Amino acid sequence: MDQGTRDELLGRLVEAVGSVAVVHPTRVAIDGPPAAGKTTLADELAVVLREQGRDVIRATIDDFLFPRAQRYPRGEYSAEGCYFDTHDYDALNRVLLDPLGPDGDRRFQHAVYDRTADTALSPPVTTAPADAVLVFDGVFLMRPELIDRWDLRIFVSTALEKTVDRAVIRERRMLSRTDVERRWHERYIPAQQFYFATVRPTDHLDIIVHNDEPQQPAWETQTH
Numbered sequence: 001m002d003q004g005t006r007d008e009l010l011g012r013l014v015e016a017v018g019s020v021a022v023v024h025p026t027r028v029a030i031d032g033p034p035a036a037g038k039t040t041l042a043d044e045l046a047v048v049l050r051e052q053g054r055d056v057i058r059a060t061i062d063d064f065l066f067p068r069a070q071r072y073p074r075g076e077y078s079a080e081g082c083y084f085d086t087h088d089y090d091a092l093n094r095v096l097l098d099p100l101g102p103d104g105d106r107r108f109q110h111a112v113y114d115r116t117a118d119t120a121l122s123p124p125v126t127t128a129p130a131d132a133v134l135v136f137d138g139v140f141l142m143r144p145e146l147i148d149r150w151d152l153r154i155f156v157s158t159a160l161e162k163t164v165d166r167a168v169i170r171e172r173r174m175l176s177r178t179d180v181e182r183r184w185h186e187r188y189i190p191a192q193q194f195y196f197a198t199v200r201p202t203d204h205l206d207i208i209v210h211n212d213e214p215q216q217p218a219w220e221t222q223t224h
Contacts, residue, residue, distance in 0.1 A: 001210075003218040009209065010048050012219060013154065016207060017049065017133055020151045025057070025100040025132040027149060031141040031201060032156030033192045034184070035163040035170060037211045041156055042137040055129050057100075061138025063111035064092040068118045077182065079190035087138075088112065089145040097149040100134055139192075142201035154207045160189050162212060 032038045046056045074081035095109040106128040164184045210218040
């Protein structure tokens with residue numbers, strides 16, 4: 001396992017992206033539990049890749065949610081609902097991951113849903129250059145519906161209890177500490193535990209980033 005600064009970690013990830021040999025856009029998954037630091041890492045990686053001249057498509061699982069009315073058939077705090085009822089994987093594959101894949105035409109959309117307005121989105125179809133990089137963050141990205149769509153698989157690992165404290169800070173404008181703690185302990189953490197038990201995501205990864213201390217991260221490269 002290596003440990004270093006944030007910049008050293010990003011350098012390692014950029015190296016990993018550069019080592020992917022495909023003739024279509026490189027599809028990078030940044031998986032991990034809620035509040036582990038996936039979005040921050042994905043944003044930072046996108047900046048560095050752009051500085052190096054790569055064309056970056058930045059997208060997130062939050063833009064591929066089902067409408068709110070469909071997301072909670074098992075209740076707002078259901079862990080099973082979190083895993084099974086939340087994300088529209090068919091749409092994600094159809095409009096983004098497959099078009100950028102080996103048999104795709106590179107004509108993609110980066111989103112289908114506006115979480116803030118709870119409405120469907122249909123952004124303009126864009127054509128990606130063949131050497132573009134998709135940097136995609138989200139939960140459950142190694143599940144069977146998606147596992148073979150990625151060219152590089154990164155997991156941001158953080159102690160699950162630590163994610164609760166981070167979430168309280170992140171969500172403080174919207175939710176009380178009590179509500180955040182209930183959501184994490186009843187819905188999000190059990191859903192992650194179910195994911196690990198059924199899918200074993202760490203068996204499929206290329207790089208694990210240990211993000212308990214974001215300014216001094218550690219990382220390890222997996223061999224398959």
